[in-house]
Amino acid sequence: AVYVANALSPAKVNHVTIDEDNNYATVVVPDDQLSLAIGKEGQNARLAARLTGWHIDIKPVSYQGSSLVSDELIDEVEEDDDFCIFVGEDGARCRNHARPGSQYCGVHADEEAE
Incomplete structure (x- = not known):
């Protein structure tokens, strides 16, 4: 969790939730730090994901107060194994079917090949 938070530096991170089974990290930042953590066109978030090897969702x-990417999304992913598991900045899950042998559809630039 500290590694993920440091990868998003200089943005201040309030909390990091790690889902080791799905290689997923949900990061909570102060409202005024959101754009800094994400970076221009998502560059900081992509670099942090590449550096850490985790799929990072910044909130x-x-x-x-809303539902973070938690057990609800994980349950949804397990139920819909043939759908892409990418979650956008707005918290919405991709509705595309995943490529054969992958958990992702291949549309999103910051996905890592598995």
């Missing part, structure tokens, strides 16, 4: 602290 503002104000979103914490």
